[in-house]
Amino acid sequence: MSATIIDGKAYAAGLRTRIAEAVADMARQGATPGLAVVIVGEDPASQIYVKNKARQTVEVGMRSFEHVLPASTSEAELLGLVAQLNADPAVDGILVQLPLPKQIDAQKVIEAIDPAKDVDGFHPVNAGKLMTGVPGFVSCTPLGCLLLIQSVRKDIAGLDAVVIGRSNIVGKPMAQLLIGQSCTVTVAHSKTRDLPEVCRRADILVAAVGRPEMVRGDWVKPGAIVIDVGINRVPNLAAGEGKTRVVGDVAYAEAAERASAITPVPGGVGPMTIACLLRNTLQAACIRRGLPMPAVDFAPAA
Numbered sequence: 001m002s003a004t005i006i007d008g009k010a011y012a013a014g015l016r017t018r019i020a021e022a023v024a025d026m027a028r029q030g031a032t033p034g035l036a037v038v039i040v041g042e043d044p045a046s047q048i049y050v051k052n053k054a055r056q057t058v059e060v061g062m063r064s065f066e067h068v069l070p071a072s073t074s075e076a077e078l079l080g081l082v083a084q085l086n087a088d089p090a091v092d093g094i095l096v097q098l099p100l101p102k103q104i105d106a107q108k109v110i111e112a113i114d115p116a117k118d119v120d121g122f123h124p125v126n127a128g129k130l131m132t133g134v135p136g137f138v139s140c141t142p143l144g145c146l147l148l149i150q151s152v153r154k155d156i157a158g159l160d161a162v163v164i165g166r167s168n169i170v171g172k173p174m175a176q177l178l179i180g181q182s183c184t185v186t187v188a189h190s191k192t193r194d195l196p197e198v199c200r201r202a203d204i205l206v207a208a209v210g211r212p213e214m215v216r217g218d219w220v221k222p223g224a225i226v227i228d229v230g231i232n233r234v235p236n237l238a239a240g241e242g243k244t245r246v247v248g249d250v251a252y253a254e255a256a257e258r259a260s261a262i263t264p265v266p267g268g269v270g271p272m273t274i275a276c277l278l279r280n281t282l283q284a285a286c287i288r289r290g291l292p293m294p295a296v297d298f299a300p301a302a
């Protein structure tokens, strides 16, 4: 079997086009959505994300407010900035890039963000809304994964889904979204016994681990939909000394021989994360201004 390659880059571009149209409509009414991004220190993984994000925010017509703070920033200073952004009417969405330096309690910072501006969906109020089935902000990466799954199969009710990873930012909200779609969900993690066998049960397999190419081809059930969240920088031996390339958590070529559909890395989940961040910022701007949320999500489904 030859798998459908799920083109997250193209899907995300389409989503951004719709968002840009909605933003243009809002701008005609004198309202331009604004997204504030706060980066503390120099995490290399975060830098890729932030660079792509700032450009795309402006491309869809939103205002981008970037706050780059030194790694030595204190928790009090960061909480002060969050309070200022909460109070700023031009700011609809706030994203504080994770991870944060160790002198800062990330949970405290997340809880300080106004839930109405929490476009990452990390605040306990939004996490709780997702868990209880109440509308709120859904974390961007899991939301992007669900849209990609639905782009190849609209009705996933009753399917067996396995999510590898139980982080608050990816694994847990992904599992909640799949439960919401009536999948039978298993969440695997580092203590899971016989992970390959657990994965072989999955009609939908989502890998969010952070281990390069850990999921082998023979872990994939024939016909499964495979979503690779991993972003891992590994040495690129072919390109020479010191060069790196990005690989996912799935051994792509092997998995593609068994899957019915699979996301590549790069070009899969990553671009969707950013598009969903812009989508959530549009949602925040609409709610804060009492406007209806335009229908920007689309699933050109089979």
Ligand SMILES: NC(=O)C1=CN([C@@H]2O[C@H](COP(=O)(O)OP(=O)(O)OC[C@H]3O[C@@H](n4cnc5c(N)ncnc54)[C@H](OP(=O)(O)O)[C@@H]3O)[C@@H](O)[C@H]2O)C=CC1
Binding pocket: 045, 141, 164, 165, 166, 167, 168, 169, 170, 171, 188, 189, 190, 191, 192, 195, 208, 209, 210, 211, 229, 230, 231, 232, 269, 270, 271, 273
């Ligand atoms: N494409 C995108 O937009 C994004 C990509 N990412 C990428 O996704 C990956 C996961 O991110 P994140 O959730 O933040 O990572 P975390 O490190 O927070 O979580 C990793 C999870 O994987 C589990 N795990 C680790 N090793 C194993 C193993 N050998 N077998 C089974 N499970 C294991 C851990 O288990 P335990 O809980 O037991 O420790 C944990 O639950 C990373 O590569 C990250 O870079 C992240 C966010 C966005």
Ligand SMILES: Nc1nc(=O)c2c([nH]1)NC[C@@H]1CN(c3ccc(C(=O)N[C@@H](CCC(=O)O)C(=O)O)cc3)C=[N+]21
Binding pocket: 045, 046, 048, 049, 052, 095, 096, 097, 098, 099, 120, 140, 141, 231, 246, 265, 266, 267, 268, 269, 270, 271, 273, 274
């Ligand atoms: N508060 C917060 N929210 C986040 O959503 C968040 C975060 N902190 N910290 C870091 C992780 C990581 N993350 C990525 C998003 C997009 C790409 C992305 O655009 N990837 C492209 C390019 C990859 C490349 O070429 O290196 C792709 O996969 O095609 C990568 C990584 C969001 N995260």
